[in-house]
Amino acid sequence: MTIQPAAWAGPADARPWRSSATLFQAADVLAALIAASLPWSTTAPSIFVGLWLLAVTPTIDWRDYARSLTRSAFALPFVLLLLALVGTLWSDGAWADRLHAIKPVVKLVLIPPLLYHFSRSERGFQVCLAFLVSCALLAVYSWIVLLDPTWKLTATASAGVPVKNYIDQSQEFTLCAFALALPALTFWRGGSVIATAACLSLILLFVTNMVFVASARTALLCIAVLLALFAWQHLSRCAALLLLAGALAASALAWTASPYLRQRITDIAVEYQHGREDISRASTAQRLTYWRKSFSAFVEAPLLGHGTGSIKRQFERAARGESGLDAEIVSNPHNQTLNVAVQWGLLGIVLLYAMWIAHLRLFAGEGLAAWIGLVVVAQNIVSSVLNSHLFDFHEGWIYVLGVGIAGGMALKTKAGGQP
Template structure:
């Protein structure tokens, strides 16, 4: 790798390879590190600059898949002008959206590159290694980088259980397609290997740690897979098998039972005792956010205004659900609506739709991109995952790399059709 980097100054092939290898490194770091991803993407962008052809890149910016994320970041920047919070808070609130500016560069590069699949293999391998670390720290908690004494760190080597569950769910569902293709092609060993990797993710979530968001999004993603790639008889068998295996896992796993039972327990504690449980706080945040949105429905209250609004609306004791103050309402739509009103919501949903539409075709790249977008949309019902660091970068890398691969495949088909017509 060092020799390739050294020769990149004079070799266009080596320069392209450097950009690809940096993307592979960032994908491998994503489950483990935040600072590594941030630094890695800046280095990736610097490496890309040596290969960028200005006119084709500027032409690519006209596509809606590029215009819309840029528009959302621009709205966040412009929204600082009518916010009434401090300028420090305004600028800080812009930063979660800026990662979307990497999307046009990723789409442009991987439309030219033939190594996009390397990035996803690196992410899968890294997540698989993370399951090993999760099993180890579940057995020996002192080896966790998160410290001891907090039940929320059980089975977590680094990051948190929400981020880890998002990774494992995405890998599990994405693997379903290559497993089916391998079985249809008679590649039994390959199919068994991929099934073993997928089962490893599922078992870890069932018996070590899983987020409630993952419990909601996983079935939705599996239903989409069944509708897109299986016949109705297979869907019936899969549904029966999924219900049976789910019931067996719930019966055998005290952890899974406790996770599902917390849904009703948290709601009851919130309604009866006003305790700030996870579900209770979300309901409180959503109710107040809807009121904030109704006060400024067109352009919102401005970038970074959310915390100040919650401070003004806080009632009751500091430890109660009504007294909680937060800068993130734990819902992507409301996060955007409070700050930038309907203008922001329209841009957000149009962007999601444009990216979803990009992946309606056939092939592994389209399937990966589709699942990345679908997961982000559904998990953003309970969190602001487009703006959160980890899930936001999963979206940017997934859509950028898979989208570039889909665009490249489409260009090849167009060229082939043109040659055939001649």
Template sequence: MTTLAGETTGQVLWRRLRSPAAWSETVDVFAILTAASLPWSTSLTAIFNAAFLICMVPFLDFKAFLHSLKRPICAAPIALFLLAVAGTLWSDAAWGTRFYAVGPTVKLLVIPVLLYHFERSKRGHWVFIAFLASCALLSVMSWLVAFYPGLSLKPGDPLERGVFVKNYIDQSQEFTLCAIALAYPVVVLLRDKRYWLAGLLTALALSFFVNMAFVVVSRTALVTVPIMLALFALLHLTWRSIAIISAVLLAGAAIAWLASPQLRKTVDTFSRDYRLYTQEKVPTSMGERLVYWQNSIQFFAQAPVAGHGTGSGYGLFDKVSKGDEWVHGVRVFPNPHNQTLHVAVQWGVIGIAVLYTIWILHLLLFRGDGLANWIGLLVVVQNVFTSLFNSHLFDFHEGWMYVIGVGVAGGTVIRAKRGEAKMGDAVPERPLASFLPP
């Protein structure tokens, strides 16, 4: 078989195998597939990410890559992984438990790889688009499952109403990120007077919020949404616009509150869970968190410098659960549902310092204007605040949202800054809307 240029299929394949550009395109494709599969499947995410890493190898400039690892934004995530490995040496947990506890930190090693690749690739925006499109499709499935529960892959759990795959916490994290991330291109489009496209993206953003209001939403998302909206308003809007939009949002929230029993039920669980735990000693989600936070602080005080070691959490909580002060019915987990405390128990002040260094360095990376800066900043802020109630940097789904968001957006930002430095003028990064038809 020959091509139009007279080459056989084998010759074409061989030429592409020897082409750095072809390998770079393949790496981009697997990065896009990783982002697109994240809302749906943990297995596909792992497979596509492995393929992404493998395809990086054939034409990787190892000298340049190793040099890039010296940057603080790359070194800090690596340091947390190395601390987790070192922490196995002073832990009292079984060795299998210690190595298992190292696992959640391994994905942080992908951040430097993504940063390196997307400094050189111009296709970072397609990763964002793929994730947005995938979440939009998941939103449609969520509505279908809400009306036809039999379609769900997780039937039978009332908390998972409207959830097709995974769980309502992961789904709320995705929808929140997508909805608020769209605010930036909407504002840019309105300034450019491209009203129909701004309306389309606004409708898409509202569809995510409507789903969370009437189908299912996590309490963590309810807490973080106002913070993320306030961040956008302070960075990108005038005070007059903030006042107008705040009034509209308050009116919309009031309508959603009156119209959605599901939203009222979710908000009511805050006070209900606290009352049941404090007054009647009934184990609830909030009650469990209070138990774990109180005990985690005590564990941290016992070993404040280097902690109790990697994987020590379950043994510590299991021992305490056999005492009289433990609330009957509270389950035993290795995770205190707070990222700072989870790190503090295992690695003490050293771990906390590394964790906060990661967050601060990545926040500083996204100080400029442009879509990539906005998405990167939003990813970090969301992770920081949701980690008050969960260990989201170590959780699979939210952890990969952070890794992909920071890695792709960070690489895009660095590439744009280098382009500006070479040209000598500030060339603003194109927003997502600029890749769409006029």
């Protein structure tokens, strides 16, 4: 889907919000609070999002905002939500399931106002810094919890995970580590040893936590892809080969030094081989079963799918007369494409990938904002192979905030403002 962009209105066109500078600044502060609270809570970010909308709405020049909606990066989240709403009409799922399935899509429509706001704001990097500092504190606290579990803030299922779960924690740390990669390289090339060492120390904090404390295998896949992306974007061929050699050496060292990491990798084969006999150790076998059933459901209704909230009903039908894994009933196939395909068919898949591509195009330029946004979108696409991360609460909000804030900064840079 291609929507021709209108000419982008830069900061000079932002006169309406100058009379509400206090609200504009409050919106920046609230965005920072959303970012800082996201690694620790689900309730606090939701509250701050509501307050952010209240603060930012009076600052919007609605004519200018309407023109921005001609851009695909702005419009496609609304189109996806429209499809989810209309999809309830042909869904065979219960109405409770239909309404519940709309909620993960609703948050995507915060991307356009975030893009618009941070194309005018001067504080986008401060919001990114709030998220980085919060994640760094979480990484330190994670080591404390590993050594003394009584320090846990909530009852989590994994050692060394003080809040939420190891998947969310790994996604945050991966994002932060690679967001810091470009500043580290820039400082190194500029001869700033102290700044380079600070960036590398933070990267090491996040990476060692994933190696020795808690890591999701999805994050390990993302790391491999993001390493290749970083080398392709920012390194010469010789430097890329050195990075590859260093990464292989570091991986070998991590494999040797971390029994935890070895177990996480070798468990893949165990989960596949024994998952059908022991569902408690069936992560790999579960995913393969979910994917097979979801693909079969998609084939039955390839064009428009079975409707919003229909995944659970399709699994109920497939479970009749089955046992073990084949009898499991879920509403999440742990693959973003299949999640969309079962509900909205090929139309949904086209819109999903069109949105991803439109957001990737936002970050085609140079600079730190473009790199952060590129990491956010690439991480979401890769991790969505093994999960429905765009629709999950935590990873979905990382995507919304990352694309909205970094995308706004990138648009500001392209319009001639300060990066």
